[in-house]
């Protein structure tokens with residue numbers, strides 16, 4: 001482990017910056033999404049569970065009875081198995097040939113996205129003497145991985161005939177479901193259902209059909225089919241500013257720190273690197289021990305806001321690697337160790353991940369997954 005890892009220090013001697021994860025909010029969102037979709041949930045926990053902590057989140061979801069988990073890579077699936085996660089796990093990313101044997105040995109379900117990959121997985125399964133559990137990936141409009149829906153017939157036929165593969169699922173991925181009015185989703189659903197019809201034509205049992213990401217669950221009930229794969233909504237965040245909150249979701253993450261320094265900056269004196277901002281009048285400025293070295297976006301320089309003592313205040317000057325400054329105004333009051341919320345609630349004020357993404361000029365996903373492991377995760381509830 002990294003000798004500077006925050007995990008080697010007692011909480012009291014750590015820098016007070018935390019990602020706080022509300023496990024009760026996570027349970028609530030799982031139940032709410034499942035009830036809304038009316039089908040089992042494959043909870044997507046890739047990318048360190050969208051920054052919330054891969055293993056603790058997966059163990060909590062398992063305890064809450066989640067039906068399935070989805071990860072991007074072999075490595076993430078293996079980490080979950082090592083941590084004692086027993087529920088079915090689908091590795092959704094494209095696999096590399098040499099990974100097939102390990103995926104099977106670790107009891108991970110494999111995304112098969114071409115005839116070639118099917119042959120690789122079969123060969124690995126045969127050499128291990130153990131059947132692989134696979135989900136066939138159909139491309140209906142992402143042009144990412146998967147067999148084009150209009151070429152799915154021979155692919156599905158080969159998979160169904162395979163002695164060494166059990167076809168547990170068939171799936172595709174929606175490109176525009178975060179936009180409730182995009183016509184793309186309906187077209188993708190039609191292409192997907194056309195591809196699934198090959199199972200019927202072949203007289204093969206229909207595997208689990210799954211298509212809906214968070215946007216699909218929120219906006220397009222028809223796409224929920226036999227199972228849904230929400231990621232970001234599970235964490236209580238909407239995929240896009242255009243998204244509709246058709247399910248009552250609770251934010252799971254707050255990002256908190258404390259004031260580490262207080263000063264008066266005289267009018268005209270610039271703050272931080274590049275001297276890009278200076279106050280017009282004498283003002284009070286506090287320093288917060290967090291920066292882009294933690295994955296807090298530098299693009300929030302002089303744009304983002306934080307909560308101190310229940311009030312919104314602007315980040316001023318450039319965000320540094322490990323610290324940034326906040327203007328609390330000429331009459332503002334703050335003391336060292338006052339709580340600072342970068343994402344979260346203080347009194348009746350809240351700053352959401354969506355607010356931060358908008359100010360940073362990016363999407364909420366990138367904010368969540370960008371918060372790196374230098375910040376300790378703290379779990380509450382559950």
Ligand SMILES: *Cc1c(COP(=O)(O)O)cnc(C)c1O
Nearest residue numbers: 044092173213214229230231232
């Ligand atoms: C990431 C991912 C999801 C989850 O997407 P959200 O928009 O976070 O709900 C679902 N399916 C696949 C294949 C993914 O890669």
